[in-house]
Amino acid sequence: MSLDQPLAPLGQEGSGFASAWPVRAGDVDAYDRLRFDAVARYLQDIAWEELHRTFLHRSDPAWIVRRTVIDVIRPITWPDEVQLLRWCSSMSTRWTNMRVRITSGNGGLIETEGFWININEATNRPTRISDEGLAYLARTTGEHRLRWRPYLTDATPPESDTDLPFPVRATDIDQYNHVNNACYWQAVEQFLVEYPKLVAAPHRAVIEYLAPVWARQHISVRSRYEPGDRTGKPVLRLWFVVGDTTTTVVRIMPLPS
16 A cells, blocks of 8 residues: 555455444544544554454564554544454564454444554564464455555654644653653644644545654654645645654645545
């Protein structure tokens, strides 16, 4: 897949790992729309459920997410209940693309894909997925040569007066002592307040994590909004910067045809 292509479909109906829960009031914005940070938590939660309802919590217990793509086709609003289906859409021996389809009782539809890396907890380095894990993931995909390729390659713009600080709170830190991936979406939501038309129609949001941010580090967010890029469509770009290092990149744009 590339930035302007649709996400891979489910290869075999009836496969994948399923779960469901209600949309809670703390998951939505002032207009009852399910926020991006809530979607990111949902993706963490179903990944955790699958890990602990299978042998994977013993064979391959530690994973980090490198990229998340969120396609909001029909928005999910509160009150509602979501059904989630998770499956592997492509894989290699150390990482995998995991698709999650989120549907709701009122007709909402969000399609997502995450690039997950299996890591060694002692070294925090990518490590080979167990033979059991590889066989489990291969049930829903025939693509076994997945390679990492960044989608977001725009250069970080220079510092400017429009940069905004993003304070890191104690509750943003995860068990690896760095900022949890879902927290970055809170900053995205802060910027989207200024550009409501971006989320009024079907849209795609992509986030790539380039480097971890540790507790007590200071993040600033640089933004560039184009009402019409070379394709004539609006785009919001964000760069999370710590010192001279860009740690995370985001792009929000209309959903590709």
